[in-house]
Amino acid sequence: MVATTRPETIMGDTAMCINPNDPKNQHLKGKKVIVPLVNRVIPVIEDDYVDIEFGTGCLKVTPAHDVNDYMLGEKYNLPSIDIFNDNGTLSEAAGLYVGQDRFDVRKQIEKDLEAAGLLEKVEAYTNKVGYSERTNVVIEPKLSMQWFLKMEHMAQIALEPVMNDDIKFYPPKYKNTYRHWMENIKDWCISRQLWWGHRIPAYFLPEGGYVVAVTEEEALKKAQEKTGNPALTMADLRQDEDCLDTWFSSWLWPISLFDGINNPGNEEIKYYYPTSDLVTGPDIIFFWVARMIMAGYEYEGKMPFKNVYFTGIVRDKIGRKMSKSLGNSPDPLDLIAQYGADGVRMGMMLAAPAGNDILFDESLCEQGRNFNNKIWNAFRLIKGWEIDETASVPEASQKAIHWFESKQNEVAAEVADLFGKYRLSEALMAVYKLFWDEFSSWYLEMIKPAYGQPISRSVYSTTLCFFDNLLKLLHPFMPFITEELWQQMYEREEGESIMVQYFKLDTYVDVPYVRQFEVAKEVIANIRSIRLQKNIAQKEELELQILGTNPVAEFTAVIKKMANLSELTSVETKAEGAASFMVGTTEFAVPLENMIDVEAEIARMEAELKHKEGFLQGVMKKLSNEKFVNNAPAAVLDLERKKQADAESIIASLKESIAALRKQ
Template structure:
C-alpha cells in the first residue's frame, strides 16, 4: 500500500502552516500558568500600536519563538508574553492626521473629545501587528496580551511616578530639551536620529563696540544670532587677547554682548570665535549658566520666531535662514559662505529638524538609580550577548543624565500633578488624594477639585515600557501575586542594540528599584536588517520587502530559516530574498524525506541487513554529537550557527546518507 498518495508531491506551506497554527491555538498549547515545572519566560519588546510587521520584527520575533519552543521541548513551562506600546508621539500624529483629513483640527477639540478619537483609532488599528505575528507562527500566550495603557499597567505607571516623586527623585524645572516643532513636544535622546546634511557655514562679522575693528564668527545657523548673548574665545588664543573686557555688537539687532574666555572653544574650528546662544544650544546653555549670561528664547513651539527675536516675527526658522543671509550681506556683516557637511538631529517620529530648546519639564534623577543596574551587567549577573556591548553599556550608565519625563501631548499617561490656585502643586495617585493633599498644603478645607488644574503633559512612553517585565505580571501593584513570583525574573530578552540604554538599561533600573532583582538573565542583541548595499531596510528608502508577501511566497518557516541563516548576534543581517527561497527549499526537503519514509513498505518479519544496522549505529553517533553541539550553540546564543549545523545534519547526513 502506498502511504504517500494523500500527500502532495510538493510542500504547500500556506495550507500546512494555517492548519497547524489554528490547531495549536484551539488546543491552547501556547498558554502558560504557574505550576510545579521550571518556568521559562520571555516578554516581547512591545511594538508600537501604530506599527505593522517589518523585517526587524520578523528577525526579533523569530529568535524569540525559537527560544520559547526549545524551552517547551525541554519540558519547561514556557510563557511568551505579547503586547503593544501606546507610542504617544506616533499615535497622536496618526490621529491628528486622520482628523485633519476629516476637516477637524486638534485645537478645536477638548482633551476628552480628542482621546475618544484616539481610543477609537487604537481599537481599529492597534492589533494589526499582533495578528501579523500569528502569520509568522509566533507561539505567544495570546491570552496574556498586554497594552501599556491597560488599566492595571496605567495604574502601575502612576504609582511609580508618585513613589519616585515622594522619594525626592522626580523634580520639575527648566532645562534644555530636544524639541520637535512639528509634534510640539520634547522628545527623548533616542527619538533623535542624526544624519549628515549638506549645509553651509556662514562667516559673520561682529563689530567691536566703540572701535573700528570686528570679530568674525562661523555658524551653521545664522537665524540664531538673534538670541546671541555673548561671543566666546579660547583664553590661549593670541588672535583675541586684545578683546579682554571688550563687547561686541550682534548684527542687525545691535545688541551689545560681552566677550568671554573659556577653554571649551576649539581654536581650530571656524575662526576660533564662537557665538553663544544659551536658549538654543546645550553647550551654550552650560556656558550661559557658568558666566551668568542672559537667556533669550527666540522660537515659538512650532519653530516660528517670536517677539524676542525682534525681527522676522512669525516666520518659519528655515525661511528666516534664507532671508537673514540676504539681510546680513546687505548690512555688510556677511564675510563669506562655505559648503559644509554636519550632523543634524531629526525627530524619529515626524522627521522634523530638532530644535534644542529651554523648556519647563519633569525630570527623574538617574545617577543613584543607575548604579545597581550598572553593577549587574559589569559583574555578569545579567549577561549581554555578544559581550562586546558591555563597554557601550558601561559608558552610557557611567555618564547617565537626568531623564526628561514629560511630553506635550494628550495621548498617554497624564502626569499626576495638580496645580494649586495660589501657586505650587501636589503629586497624587488620583483626584481624591490630590484634593486631600491640596487642602492640607493650603490649610483650606473648602478647596474643591475644580479649584485645581491637572498638568496637561503626558509621560514619556518609555516610562511605561521600562516597567514592562514587572507590570505585565502586575508586580508593581501586587508584588506577592503568583504570576510575578513564578515568572520573574524572566529569562531572555531579544532586542536591538540601539535601545540598549533607552529601554534595556531602564528596565534593569526599574527591576532593582521595584523587585530588588534583575528583570531578565540574558539580553540577546540582534543586528539590523540591511539590504545588499548595507542600507537599513525601511519603507522610506523603498528597499524593504513586505514581510507578509514573503510569507505568502515562501512560507513562514522558509522566511524564518532564511533570516536566521545569516543573523549572528550583534551583527547586521544582509538580507537577500534568495535566502528565504533556500529556507523554503529546506522545508520542501523535510517534506520529501517524510514522504520517502512514509512510502516505505515494512516487513516486520524481515531480518535487518548488516548495512542498515551499521547505518543506524553511525547515525546515532552523529545525532548525539549534533545534539551536544546544538546545546553548546544555544548556551552561547549562537542561534544562527545552531540552525546552520542542523541544516547540514538534515540535508547531508540524514537525507543524503542515512535515508539513502
C-alpha cells in the first residue's frame, strides 16, 4: 500500500521504494508491483532514503516530477516519464487525462481509484508546498534540457586556499560552511529560462548537434566545418533561447571589473588583481564567494581577494528575514528622514558583530541619532567659547590635556587592531565611548571655563586638535556629520575633504598616568553619588578627607573642580558623621555637618548594612564549603576572598558611620 499527496503523478511512477531495514515490508524485496490505472509493471527498489516510520514505508518514485525521486532514479537507473506539458496540463506521455489541468486530474483520479477499488482512504494532510514568489502558483518540478558546468575540478582548486587561510574568512566559523559546500558539490546548472541576461552562445545545427561561438560569424564558420556543408547560412542555425545564470557572470566580477576577460594581462588587472577585501553576506557564500574563488584560480591562476568579511543579515524583532511579502522591512529613506543617514548607519553597525544577524529595532537608529546630537552639541560648545590670547593654562586643564592625549592614542591603537581583525562594531564602540564618555563627559568638563569666562588660546587649540582626531576616527562610520563639522572647524581650501586626510596618531601612551586618572574619576563619581544620596546641591562646596596616604594627589586640581571641593586633606581619623567610601584600599570621607537629615541617613545606611551583611554571609558560606575550596580554581578563590575583604571593610565603615550619626 502506497500513500501519496500527489496522485496526479501516478502515471509517471517508474518504481516503488522500501527501506531494506523495514521489517514490515520484507516480503516485498525483489518483487514487482503494478501502477494503478495505467497497469505498468515496475520494480521494488531498496534504499535507506525511505523513512520506516512515515506512512506505510512504501514510496512511489516519480523521477521526472520530484527532486528526491530524481536522485533515486539516477542512482538505480530508472526511466523518467515526463507527464506534464509546460502549461501544467497532462501530456501524451501520461497516457490518461491528456490535456487536463494537473489539479483537475488530482480530483478526478481520486474518484477513478475509488471506483476501481484501489483507494484505501483519503485524509487531510498538511504539507509544505513551494509557490512562485512572482505568480503565487504552485511550483511543479519538471524535467527539462539545461546546460551544466562540471564542478569537481573547480571545487578542488577553490577549497584548499580557504582551508589554509590563504584567503581569510571573517568570522572564520564560515569556513565550515564553505568546506561543506565544496566537499558536496553538484554540477552547476548555468541555464535559465529568462528573457533578459547573457544569452547562451550555443547554436543548434539543422541535422542535430550544436556549436558554441562568441559571434554569429564564428558560429556559422564552425557549423559549416562540423557539418561539412559550406552552403549553411545563419538562417539554418538556431541560437539557444536560454540565458546564463546571473551568478555565471557575477563569478567573473573581480576579473571583468578590470576587463581581464576581454583584455587579458592589461595594466589595470596586473596592478589591482587580486583585490584586498570582499564584504558580503553569509547567505551567498556558495552562490558568489566560492564561485569567484573558483574563477580566480581557473582563469587568473591566483586568488581574487585576500579577505572576506561577512556581514550579518538584518532581521525583524522576532528574527524573521526582511521581505516585501511579510511587510516587515522599513523604508530606509523614511528612517534617514527621521534619524539621519549617520544615525541609521551608526545604530546598525553598533548592533552588527561580524557574521551575526541583526534584530532590527528603530531604537538602534534613535541611539545613532542621539550620538549625532552629542557630537554636534560638543562642537557648538567648543566653538561658543570666548578665547583669551594671554590667559595661562589652569592646572586642571594641563592634567586633562595630558590624560586625554594618552587616552586617545590608546583607543586609536585599539581601533587599528580591531580593524585589522575585522571587528568593526567593536571598533565603533571603542570610538563611541572615547567621544561620549571620555571626551564629552570628562575632558570638556575639566577644561570648560567658568560661566562667562574666556578659555586659554592654548587649551582651545589643543581641544580643536583632539576634536579633529575624533572626527577622523569616526569618519568611516559616520561620514556625513564628520565631513560637515570638519569643514566648519577651520577655513578649508576648495576640494578639501576629511575623507582624504592623512591620519596617524602618536603611539605614546602614559599608561600609569591613565590608570591613576581612572582612580581619580572613581573618587569624583563617589563624591557625586554622596551629593545625590544626601540631596546636596552641586553649588555647595564640600571637603574631602583622605585617611592615610593620598593616592590621587597628582589630580587634586581636577578633583576639586569636578567635585566642587574647597579642599582635600589627609587625616588620621575622619570627621564624625562623615559619609565615607572606599576606592581600592583607601578610605575617603566627606564631612556633612548639618547638611543632611540624620534619621533618614541612618535608616538608609542600616538598609545598606543589612544588604552587605547578607552578601557577606553568602560569600562566607562558599568559603566554608570544603568541597568548593578544594575544587575551585585559584583565581575563583582569590575573587571570593577579595569579595569577603571588601564586604567586611564596607560593613565596618557603615557601622562606624551609623554610630557617629547617632552621637549627633
